[in-house]
Structures are given as C-alpha cells and as structure tokens.
Amino acid sequence: MIRWGVFIGTTSGIVLGLYMWFVEKITGKKVYTLLMNVDFIPVIGDIDWPVVMEWLFHMIISWMIGILYSYAFMRKWKETNRNRWGLAILLTAIAATTYVPLTILAIKETPALTDGTAILYWLIGHVLYAFTLKKSYYRFE
Numbered sequence: 842m843i844r845w846g847v848f849i850g851t852t853s854g855i856v857l858g859l860y861m862w863f864v865e866k867i868t869g870k871k872v873y874t875l876l877m878n879v880d881f882i883p884v885i886g887d888i889d890w891p892v893v894m895e896w897l898f899h900m901i902i903s904w905m906i907g908i909l910y911s912y913a914f915m916r917k918w919k920e921t922n923r924n925r926w927g928l929a930i931l932l933t934a935i936a937a938t939t940y941v942p943l944t945i946l947a948i949k950e951t952p953a954l955t956d957g958t959a960i961l962y963w964l965i966g967h968v969l970y971a972f973t974l975k976k977s978y979y980r981f982e
Contacts, residue, residue: 842915843908850907852977854900857970864966870959871951872966881946906932910974925975933971937964 858876865873877895880886890898913928914920940963944951952959 842911846908846911847904849977850904853970853973854903856973857966858899860966860969864962870962872959872962875943875951878947880948929971929975933967937967
C-alpha cells in the first residue's frame, strides 16, 4: 500500500511540478515558485535549498496524498469509479486551497492573492494532479 501510494504520488507530483514549471517559464507567473516555496517554515525556510531539495519537499507532500488515496481504496472504501474520482477531487481541492496561505506566508515573490490568471493556472495544475492521481492508481489503464 505504501509503495503503491508513493508511485501514485510520484506520478502526480511530477505532472503538477512540471506543469507549474512550464507555466512559470512561459508566462512569468510565479506559480512554480509558489508550489516549491518553503521560505516561511521556521528553520528550513532560512536555508537556500537547491532545486532537488525543493522537489523532495514537494514530493513528500505528494507521496502523503498518494498513500492516503491508496489506503482509502485498499482498506476503507469500495472501489468505484465515482469514489475514485470523488476522492481524487477532494484531496486535490484541499491541496489547491493552499494558494491563499502559501501566498500570504511567502517571503519571496509569489503571485498576488488577486492575480486571477495565476489562480487559474494553479487550479488547472491541480486538476491535472487529480486526473493523474486517479488514473495512476491503475497505472494508467
């Protein structure tokens, strides 16, 4: 279950991270910066982390989501298409709402709370995450 959750979290986290990276490179909107930002966390926020470590922090969160998703269906919930979509959307919606606190807490430059375009990019990225989370549960079958 844990290994499967890590697989699901890895595929979903990579899709989200790459999407945000491309969006930031193409548009200049700091959505990737926001996704990877940890500068507001005591102790670790004071360190100028290399990109690999920022990705690791991002992946740890994604692995936790993947493990929770796989646990739900391996131990608790009936595996129906509706339940798989529902949980993928619920977990991703919770993650997507972090736009507000991450923006408020960020020390480095991130998109404004009122930047509708950045919010739209953020939400599209999280829709991709939900889609990948659900689809990777069965290895894209």
